[in-house]
Amino acid sequence: MTVAGPRTPTLLEVEEVGLAGDPGGGPPTSTGRILGKLARDKAALLCLVFLLIVVLMAVFAPLITKLSGWGPDEFDSGAINSDLGGVPHGSLGGISGEHWFGVEPQNGRDLFARIVYGARVSITIALSATVLTGILGVVFGLLAGFYRGWVDQAISRVMDFLMAFPALIFMIAILSSLPAGNRPVLLVVVISAFGWPYLARVIRGQTMTLANREFVEAARASGAKNVALVFREILPNLRGSIIVMTTLSVPGYIGTEAGLSFLGVGVTPPTASWGQMISSSVSWYSVDPMFFAIPGTFLFLTVLSLTVLGDKIRSVIDAGEAT
């Protein structure tokens, strides 16, 4: 017995739309609900506020330093003791009404102004490198792990190739042979180019496991194309690793930027960056601990805020599942 006839939607009214229509498909509640929940969480709110302050600092740096009185590059020889190797006068690294966070040894530049301006460089570089490596790492890791076969071979060999180079050595070699141009952009590109395979390999491994899970097969049967399988079905199951690895890469990249700046291939002086401040403060740790403590604290708090926020977002998303 065969029942032929026009295939009219009867069960539920559906209307066909082109592929352009409604590509989101995510849980409709997410953004609103997540923000709402975060706003109610004290710790998350604190982190958000801190990050906001840092961002505002970066954006309004010139304005802020006008208020504080000292520019980031202005020397203040009066604030340091030339006979003692250039340590700041006074205790606590020269903290005073004039220099709110004290001054840099050897030249007396205002630490507050440098922190404010440094936020511009460091945050931009670290966050964009994190985002870029995050995207590259996740996308290529997913593709390699999902497709296996020659796609995996190709991506994996490229990763092997990039990872095989001692990254720091090559960043130096490449950066020093490239024209100066826009340093921060260059830094981001080079750091990301060498950074993504690390994340990608982890993602690849987990993807290989997940790709064999039955729900992926189920989605395939539902008509999901491979790309949808990879990004809609597998990706959400990787967020634990992704959140951990990307939040932790922020201090890593700030450190890399510092190292490269220190070696002369990063941002050019007198531009301030947190990393550069931290690495030049290292040798002063016993004489002028504040010089290290101040940029160190800012870096630490930024990373802490990002991580805590990452964890909170994750647990808010999880909330439905766990409780």
Place this chain on the structure above:
Amino acid sequence: MTRYVIGRLGGVVVILLAVCLFTYLIFFKLSPDPAVMICGKTCTPDRIDSIRDVLGLNQPLLTQFWEFLRGIVAGRDYGTVHCSAPCLGYSFQTNESVWNMLTTRLPVSITVAVGAAVLWLLAGVAGGLISAIKQGTWWDRSAMALALTGVSVPNYVLALVLQYVLVVKLQVLPFPAAPAFADNPVLWFESYLMPWTVLAVGYACLYARLTRANVIDTLAENFLRTARAKGLSRPLILRRHALRPALTPITTIFGMDFAGLLGGALITETVFGLNGIGKLAADSIAKNDQPVIMAVTLLAAFFVVVGNVVVDLVYTALDPRVRVTSS
């Protein structure tokens, strides 16, 4: 399986060749003329030329590269000196055989890497596991806060601070050096303890957080309920059922990190004055000592690429679902 391994090893050779060539191009083409650097402070164009001649720098680049590769397999001659296989050339700066430089420094790097790896695996995995089990408790929060502090502190800072506290102030450890194990095992251990710790801290923090995230995911799986229903002891449940799925992805990272370290822990070795591959790399970059850079790169590349092959094999061995489709 065997075919797969052979194929991968073939891939290793290809990658190493590519790395070689690329390094060669970058350092021999993009960076300044080694002859000028050898030539020193007071230098004449004539002398530069004759140095170039001896080093074979006047030949076309590909010929030079070929000579270099051949040297690795068959040895080669430089002017009046012979360099026997595996010949990686002579340092422009110290005139030492690069091969010798590598072999004398490798044990130090291996000691540093192995010790640190043991430390960070133990600390990271244990910390992450306990945090995951006690999720949300006081212990969990403080452990994760500690982990954050750990990664946020650059390791050269940690190195100096540790040195200041433990060696200078408290005098419980000697200043780091690289004594031979056989001479004085206690001193050996004490000397390496700080480098190990400094190196391990950053990794331990990352591993702890990853372990925690993965274990939490695993703890929610139904099969964990089954394990509990069987009345297995808690350690067994955690070790076998929770940790194994959680750690499988971590093997990937561990392989990369460990292999990377075998190629030298640049900063730690430099800060502590340990004569390993990392310090050699740092020095040779500072001096633009191309043959050494080349060799260090190759060695590091070798470890990383082989490490990746091992990781892939281990991964498939650890995860049966991956294994089946890979055959």
Place this chain on the structure above:
Amino acid sequence: AGGESQTSAGPGGPAAQGGTVQVLANAAFSHLDPVRGFDGGVNNFYRLIYRTLTTQGAAPGTEGTKIGPDLATDTGTPSDGGKTWTFTLKDGLFFETGAPITSADVKFGVSRAWDPEIGIGSPYAKQLIDAPASYQGPYKSGDLPTIATPDAKTIVFHLKKPFADFGSVVAQNTFVPVPKGAGAGTELDSKPIASGPYKVSEYKAGASLKLVRNDKWDAKTDPVRKAKPDGFQWTFDLDGATIDERMIAGQGTDVDAIAGTIQAATVARVQTPQLKQRTLTGLGGCTTYMGLNTTKKPLNDVRVRQAINFAVNKQTVRDAVGGSTLAELATSIQPPTVLGRVDYDPYPSPEGKGDVAAAQKLLTEAGLTNGFTFTLDTRAQPKMQAMAVAIQQALKPLKIDVKINIIDTSTYYEVIGTPSQQHDAAITGWCPDWPSGATFLPPLFDGRNIVAKGNSNLAQLNDPAVNAKIDEISQIKDVNAANAAYGELDKQIMALAPVVPLLYEKVLTLVGSNIAGAYLHDGYSGGIDLVSVGLTDAGK
């Protein structure tokens, strides 16, 4: 010499016989082969294992830079109007192998300098001694006919042109004797053949070096080297901060240790009386300066260069390297340790803080009221960058915009030494090979020395009057008169302002509490004279 260059007397009293001196070093020696190595640190070290025909003294201050006989019986006998120099060897000289040191060995050692592969150190032998144009050293070209050894004790050098100070030249490392036929390739870099009081017993490149007594060395033949300790032990490649920590802590064998200059951050920590007792300070003997490329606009205008000379705040530059403890403000090109140097300040400003008004006046004259932009090359080193920033900051009020261009340390000299790649200005330094203007002004300012690669005349100054003066001085037979003339030449050059002398950097070093007989040697970039240092208590 300037009054500030006073070297503090060595702590710890006279050195006792015996013991091992520990040396904590930042970097390893470049080469152990005497014709390869050529810098203050390695020259100082070579005196422990090698001897040369003559050598510098062993004492603080100018006594130390005085040339005296070593292997030779005197500082040489010139003839032929200073074109031929004859030296006679002492009796009782032996290599560590027990073989006697003959004039042929000295000749063999010198002729190695012509080998393009290994003769990369001191250039003076090759520059001054006459040799066939095609000569490529003894391993390739065999015997060098222009050096005569009429007998085992006598050696005769024929120069290309007369050279009054040749007695100082034979103190260079290239004049170390090498047993005939030995030392091909890299042999000496790993296993030197000692002629001095010590020999190498163990050498781990980049890690450590151990010296023990060379019992074939006879103290009676050597008035210079006290050689009190039984040995030396170097530990290389230590982190600067670690060295400072260890020296301050002074635990274990570190009481027997010496080291290089401390870091700026350590200055404040060595101010306690106990530590002050253990510090040595003095000039390093070099000048740090900023070269102004006279071929580039607007630096080709002497008024602009003079304006910059006026405007630079040398105080902030000094603070950048560690303040008054670690450097003095420079006024002339030649540092105070150079003989015949005149102390003067052509571009004075209050406390060296820069005279912006004077500078502005000159710029206005030059029509640059609105300032200009120039690029300053500097090394990728924190200290160098800090100096560049200080200069940049000092020139800001003049609306001079300084673009800092950082160049990798390893390639820095190549870049700035290549006129086609060099920018408008560069920060660098120069140390004399021996304390005479002869090794300072001609290499830096002789316009005929400008070469396409490896150029050291960074200002690219090609002034006929200066060139003529250089030629004139080279004709002066009397060494002292020549040095005095160089002092005047210094003034003549500074009037053209091709460079901005910035600093005379100082050495500040801590020694272990058991160290005796330590003083800074002016001839070795202010390093502790190794041939005199020893231990107070050798049994410790």
Place this chain on the structure above:
Amino acid sequence: MTDELFVVEDLTVTLPTSRGPVDVVKDVSFTVGRDDTLGIVGESGSGKSMTALAVLGLLPPGARTSGSVRLDGRELLGQSEGELRSVRGNAISMVFQDPLSSLNPYYTVGLQIEEGYRAHRGGSKRAARQVAIEAMERVRIPDAARRVDDYPHQFSGGQRQRIMIAMALCCSPSLLIADEPTTALDVTVQAQILELLAELQTQTGTGLIFITHDLAVISSIARRVLVMCAGDPVEYGTAEQVFSDPRHEYTRTLLDAVPRIDDEVML
């Protein structure tokens, strides 16, 4: 009845949800004797599985329970993990409803059967492996000696279910809770498994709680039946009573809905 093996009294299970706590099991009481079988039937989502999980303290995190659960007079509810451990898999075994996700994909089924046995009975690896193979043979897995080293994803749905049963049986528990253990089995294999369970009961006096939707199976093996609907125990009595004279409306609806192979065909 004093020598009841297993007694549940007024068991209530409360689960947290985003809309506040929800009672998914309300005041359930029943008893199971030795060599006795209790059948639990009911609406899908009525709390059958939660009842079973509550007994062993395996509820999802955040769940609360009240009432009393006693095995041989020993209270189980609110016991520490440590005390429950000796009971789980030993005195009380459980067959879970969803076999694939309940088996650890990283280990061979053999190991997963063995480990429970060794946790309670000890013995060598080899002996345990033999036990595992025998258990698999008993549940009719073909070629058990080879398949003992296969991984869960290599088995068919019914085979996985049987592996869960094998796992539960290998320690000869005094109480076996089987949550829909035969839904994925064809009728012949199902019959064999049921026979196996009956055999076990007569041999060792095991009490059996059998959760299923298959009323025919219940009618053939259960002595007593508990019917649940939306968390409530709507009917509890002997099988004969429940099947022949259902008191509650829901039970009647349920029995009416049972499809019979000889029913008239609607199609």
Place this chain on the structure above:
Amino acid sequence: MTLLRVRDLSKQFVIRGQGGLLARKASFTAVDQVSFDVALGETLAIVGESGSGKSTTARIAARLLDPTSGSVEFEGEDISRATGKDLARFRNDVQVVFQDPFSSLNPRYTVERIVTAPLTYQGIAPKGGRRAFTRELMERVGLNPDHSQRYPAQFSGGQAQRIGIARALAVNPKLVICDEAVSALDVSIQAQVIKLLMRLQRESGFSYIFIAHDLAVVRQLSHRVAVMSKGRIVELGSRDQVFGEPRDEYTKTLLAAVPRINPEWDRRRRLSKGRS
């Protein structure tokens, strides 16, 4: 009109041979020379022994697994080698309900997201919005629509199974492959779901491949029945033929083993019902 045509399908799994890790691979034939057709608007039931290859056959028919040999044609086109658009069209037309309820639901998504996933994947927007669409669908399969924001782990086995069914019915497939789709449902909900399936067949002409062990259910809704044992189809015929006059020995055993409610009790209940 034949919708799906399966011919000589075989599937061999590579399995570990004897002798440790390095042993040679052996193979195991899970499906052996299976052929059948499914017509438009028809229900083909597959029954048979556990482990006889039913799920494997279904997977191959849905092209979730590649056969070792044999062909699968859908609407006259060989889909075992289809790619791109053809494959996408095939996937849109064929939906699968999986045997294992939890494993086939993405643990990270809410029911709403899971149920509407096929729409998203096929670029269809539900009329009236996702929320309403989901609620209606959930209601149809007997789920509480208020639970649309819950995650799979918060459901019971039978509920999870119904989520799977709802997902398959969210789009308008031509063929639905139900692998033990109703086994975890209580009989009343089972009846509701079966009615739904049959209505859809009547109204929209769905075809089904219905794998089940419950022969009573199979008899209710199948047009034709295939009986599998040890990887082979041992009997394939119309429902009445297979149930009425089974030819194969295995089919007979199967039918004989069907459990029934104690007939005595059943009779008594009917009587009492009649009385009340």
